Amino acid sequence: MAKEKKYFICSECGFESTNWMGRCTSCGAWNTLQEKIGKKIKNTKIKREAATPMPITRINVAERQRLKTGNSELDRVLGGGIVAGSLILLGGAPGIGKSTLILQVASLFSTKYGKSLYLSGEESAGQLKLRAARLNCLSDNLYILAETDFTAFNDHLENNSDYELIVVDSIQTLYIPELDSAPGNISQIKEITGQLVRIAKTTGIPIILIGHVTKEGDLAGPRALEHLVDTVIQFEGDQHHIYRMLRARKNRFGPTDEVGVFEMIDSGIKEVSNPSSFFLEERPEKVSGSIVVPIQEGSRTILVEVQALVTDAAYSSPQRLTTGINRRRVSILLAVLEKQLGVNLRDHDVNLNITGGIQAAEPGLDLGIITAVLSSYRDKALDSSLAVVGEVGLAGEIRAVSRIDKRIKEIKKLGFTKAIIPTGNLKNIEFDPDFRVDGVDTIKEFVEVIFSL
Numbered sequence: 485m486a487k488e489k490k491y492f493i494c495s496e497c498g499f500e501s502t503n504w505m506g507r508c509t510s511c512g513a514w515n516t517l518q519e520k521i522g523k524k525i526k527n528t529k530i531k532r533e534a535a536t537p538m539p540i541t542r543i544n545v546a547e548r549q550r551l552k553t554g555n556s557e558l559d560r561v562l563g564g565g566i567v568a569g570s571l572i573l574l575g576g577a578p579g580i581g582k583s584t585l586i587l588q589v590a591s592l593f594s595t596k597y598g599k600s601l602y603l604s605g606e607e608s609a610g611q612l613k614l615r616a617a618r619l620n621c622l623s624d625n626l627y628i629l630a631e632t633d634f635t636a637f638n639d640h641l642e643n644n645s646d647y648e649l650i651v652v653d654s655i656q657t658l659y660i661p662e663l664d665s666a667p668g669n670i671s672q673i674k675e676i677t678g679q680l681v682r683i684a685k686t687t688g689i690p691i692i693l694i695g696h697v698t699k700e701g702d703l704a705g706p707r708a709l710e711h712l713v714d715t716v717i718q719f720e721g722d723q724h725h726i727y728r729m730l731r732a733r734k735n736r737f738g739p740t741d742e743v744g745v746f747e748m749i750d751s752g753i754k755e756v757s758n759p760s761s762f763f764l765e766e767r768p769e770k771v772s773g774s775i776v777v778p779i780q781e782g783s784r785t786i787l788v789e790v791q792a793l794v795t796d797a798a799y800s801s802p803q804r805l806t807t808g809i810n811r812r813r814v815s816i817l818l819a820v821l822e823k824q825l826g827v828n829l830r831d832h833d834v835n836l837n838i839t840g841g842i843q844a845a846e847p848g849l850d851l852g853i854i855t856a857v858l859s860s861y862r863d864k865a866l867d868s869s870l871a872v873v874g875e876v877g878l879a880g881e882i883r884a885v886s887r888i889d890k891r892i893k894e895i896k897k898l899g900f901t902k903a904i905i906p907t908g909n910l911k912n913i914e915f916d917p918d919f920r921v922d923g924v925d926t927i928k929e930f931v932e933v934i935f936s937l
C-alpha cells in the first residue's frame with residue numbers, strides 16, 4: 485500500500501523539510517514552505533544492475549559514446565555530440581523555438597541512429613506531424629507520443645525501451661497523478677526529472693528535456709532541477725530577430741563556454757556557420773555611433789557591431805538603455821570617460837546595443853562601447869574598415885585581451901583592414917603589410933588615434 489507522508493516544500497527552490505520553517509534554509513526565501521501530503525511514488529521498473537565498488541586503478545576509462553546529432557551547432561555546444569545515457573535540459577523562453585529545433589534534431593537523429601521518441605505534452609500528435617511536414621523533417625523512425633501523464637509514459641517505456649533518443653516536451657506539462665499537485669509544480673518537476681535521470685542512466689538512452697524559463701531566466705523556478713541533469717543548455721534570442729544563440733550553462737561532458745548560432749526562418753531553425761558575416765550583414769556605412777568588435781565566445785570568434793546613440797537628455801535624470809550589453813559595465817565606462825577625457829554625459833541619454841539581438845559580456849567589448857559612444861557624441865562616423873578590441877580599466881588603461889591572433893584573423897577574413905588593440909597584445913600578432921594595427925595604452929591615446937584615422 486502506498487505510504488502517506490507529510491512534509492513541507494519550498495515553492496522557490498524545491499527544498500523539502502519534515503518540519504515547517506518561516507524561512508527556507510536552502511534558498512533563504514521567507515514564507516515559502518508549503519505543507520504537502522504525498523504518497524510514495526511508483527519508481528520506474530526498468531531493470532538496473534546493482535553497482536559494485538571498483539579499485540580506481542581498474543576503472544575502464546574508455547571515451548564515453550558520443551552521438552553526433554548532425555546539427556553542427558548543437559553538437560558544438562554539447563562538446564561534440566550527445567553522450568549516451570545523459571539527460572540534457574534545454575531551457576528557453578516560450579516561443580523562442582525550442583520545440584522546432586528539437587523536432588528537427590530528433591528527426592535527423594532518428595534517420596541516423598534509429599527509433600526515437602518525442603513525448604509531447606504541449607502539442608497533439610497531429611500538430612507535430614503538420615509541423616514536421618512544414619519543416620520538411622518527417623521520418624519513419626520518429627515516434628510521437630502525445631501524453632501528459634508521466635506514469636503512462638513510464639509504463640510504455642517498461643515494455644518499449646528500444647529507443648535511441650527520447651525527447652520530453654516539456655517538463656512543465658507532465659505530471660504524476662499519484663502526486664498531490666498540479667503539473668508544473670515544483671514537486672512534480674523534481675520527481676519527474678529524477679525519474680528521467682534514472683531512465684537515462686539505466687537504459688543508456690539519452691534524453692532531451694525541454695523546460696520553459698521564467699522572466700528572470702530561471703528554469704521555471706526550480707534551480708534544483710539543474711543539479712539533477714548532466715547538461716543544461718539555453719536557447720536565447722530576441723523574439724523580433726531571427727538570430728538565436730544556444731549556450732551551455734552546465735556540462736558534465738564538455739566545456740560550458742561554447743555557443744551555437746542559429747537563424748529562425750520559415751523552413752525552421754538553421755545553423756549559422758559563419759556568424760560574423762551574418763551579424764554584420766545590415767551594417768550601415770558612414771554613420772556615427774557604430775563600430776565592429778571581435779568578441780570571443782568559447783573557442784570561436786564572432787564579429788559584432790556595437791551601436792550607440794547619444795542625445796540630449798529627455799528628462800532630468802539621463803537614461804542609459806542597453807540591449808545585449810551589461811548596463812552596469814556601461815555606467816562604469818561612462819564614468820571612466822568623464823574622469824579621463826572630461827566627457828560629461830550627465831545631461832545626455834545613452835542608448836547602446838549589439839545588433840542582431842545577441843547578448844555579449846566580454847571584457848574586449850569595452851573599447852567598442854567607448855568608441856561607439858564617443859563617435860555618436862561627436863557625431864563623427866568612423867572608418868568602416870576599422871575594428872577595435874580591448875578591456876578598459878578604471879584608471880583608463882587599456883588591457884590586453886585573450887586570443888588576439890584569432891580575433892585579428894577573423895577581422896581580416898571579413899575584409900577589415902585596420903584594427904586598434906591594446907599595446908600589450910602587439911607582441912602576439914604577426915606583421916602584415918596590408919593590415920594596419922595600432923596599439924594603445926590608455927583611453928587618451930586611443931582617442932587621438934581613432935579620430936585621426
Ligand SMILES: Nc1ncnc2c1ncn2[C@@H]1O[C@H](COP(=O)(O)OP(=O)(O)O)[C@@H](O)[C@H]1O
Pocket residue numbers: 576577578579580581582583584585618750
Ligand atoms: N505554422 C507556423 N508557421 C510559421 N511559424 C510558426 C508556425 N508555428 C509556429 N511558428 C513560430 O515558431 C516559433 C517557435 O515556436 P516553438 O518552437 O513552438 O517555440 P517553443 O517550443 O520554444 O515555445 C513561434 O514563435 C512561432 O512564431
Ligand SMILES: [Mg+2]
Pocket residue numbers: 582583584606653
Ligand atoms: Mg514548445
